[in-house]
Amino acid sequence: MENSQRTLVLLRQIIRSTDMQDKEISRSTGLTLPQLMVMQTLRESLRLTTGELAKEMALTQATVTSILDRLEKKSLIARERGTEDKRKVWVSLTDSGLELMKGAPTTQQDIFVRHFEDMQTWEQSMVVASLERVAFMLNAQHLDAAPVLDIGQLDRAQDEHLKN
Amino acid sequence: MENSQRTLVLLRQIIRSTDMQDKEISRSTGLTLPQLMVMQTLRESLRLTTGELAKEMALTQATVTSILDRLEKKSLIARERGTEDKRKVWVSLTDSGLELMKGAPTTQQDIFVRHFEDMQTWEQSMVVASLERVAFMLNAQHLDAAPVLDIGQLDRAQDEHLKN
DNA sequence: CTACGTTTGTTCGTGTTTCAAACTATTCAA
DNA sequence: TTGAATAGTTTGAAACACGAACAAACGTAG
Known part of the structure; x- marks a missing residue:
């Protein structure tokens, strides 16, 4: 796949x-x-x-x-x-x-955090970096939707991306 | 942070x-x-x-x-x-x-895919591996919720994890 | 084959969500 | 001071969400 x-x-x-x-x-x-x-x-x-x-x-x-x-x-x-x-x-x-x-809501996240902190530091960094990329690409869709009609705006949007 | x-x-x-x-x-x-x-x-x-x-x-x-x-x-x-x-x-x-x-729904995903495929292969692999870890840790919460009361089940659940 | 429990989906009643449009009150600017 | 803009609420209508009650079909024990 x-x-x-x-x-x-x-x-x-x-x-x-x-x-x-x-x-x-x-x-x-x-x-x-x-x-x-x-x-x-x-x-x-x-x-x-x-x-x-x-x-x-x-x-x-x-x-x-x-x-x-x-x-x-x-x-x-x-x-x-x-x-x-x-x-x-x-x-x-x-x-x-x-x-x-204070009750249940946090404990669920706590379990996740506990698992997360069991990972090696480099693995944690990898996950964070990957999620940042995904989050960025998902946000980019919003910026790229219009530019199909407006090339100039597309260029500007890409410049925006490069700045980050 | x-x-x-x-x-x-x-x-x-x-x-x-x-x-x-x-x-x-x-x-x-x-x-x-x-x-x-x-x-x-x-x-x-x-x-x-x-x-x-x-x-x-x-x-x-x-x-x-x-x-x-x-x-x-x-x-x-x-x-x-x-x-x-x-x-x-x-x-x-x-x-x-x-x-x-057939219309709008797919185009949004297409934009994401296009961005995704602009990445290097190793970056793509990193993202997939990271998402797999996150998905696993999130699912693990379901398996780990009960075992607080039942140690035996906890061990079995961890064995399940190791198999994958 | 019949009777009984289970599965599958719908109906019903109630409360919640969601939005657009109209409205009130307040702020800000000319 | 008047008028436009902002912040929230109210209102009305459609959709959502669930549990409970229901009907039809299935499967099986006897």
Whole structure:
């Protein structure tokens, strides 16, 4: 099998794995997948506006608002009007929300990390370098989609690539 | 930053990229994400039962049924009662469904493949090997979750690993 | 051959997600 | 001060997702 096809298959496998893990966590926490996604995003950033959350998750503000409504009803997140800019609404995990995220969610990642750290240092570097290449090539698609119609832009995009 | 953390960040990036690509295709085809997922799965397998589709997508049969209802209404898929086993329902793409999937969906992958094939052979091998490791470590979580309670099973699971 | 449990898929009811469009409140600039 | 832009919410409608209940077909024990 060609390397490129093998790569695509592996990527699907990886995405499927993480998806199933997320569903597992979803079951254990009693949250839906989108709700879990909000909680995980907030756990890392501590404090985000509704708009930032929407952009982070690639969803509409309206969608995020409705998800936040349910999480707020469960007292897992708190909303606070901005004082400096009163249009903004700052969202953060409540104590019980933080508590919920302390449990199962992290242990799954911990298992991965444990396996990862069992690898030799050079192997770790190889994996990181490879993932960087894949991530880059996947992002490149976004930049290369339009240029089919615009050669000039293609050249510029390639220059961008070379800079990194 | 630690290699393991960097890896997790990259994985999220990769998943995010593919998610956005899927949404792009979703927009261009006028299909929703789950509908697109069914179509893509069918494109590769030609012919699946409702149950196989559900398992493949990690969804309930009931959910798949409702998605199929809508795709059938659009004449993109066809259902056919099994003749040998009349409980089964075979699902396949119609001509227009195949036609729809011939367009945008593949071109995105093609761009990735083109970039991938620009790499040196040794780089390609490195990427494949790395993705295999990551995929394995992610799957390992499933096997390692229970063994915390059952040491015997842990040993057996590790033996499984060594065989591959 | 009949009766019973299993498998396969659909239907139903309920709650959630998702978006576009319309709306309110606030900020910023002319 | 007026007008445009920004940040969030509300509303309405379609789709998704699941468990539970159901019907049909299969397989097998008796």
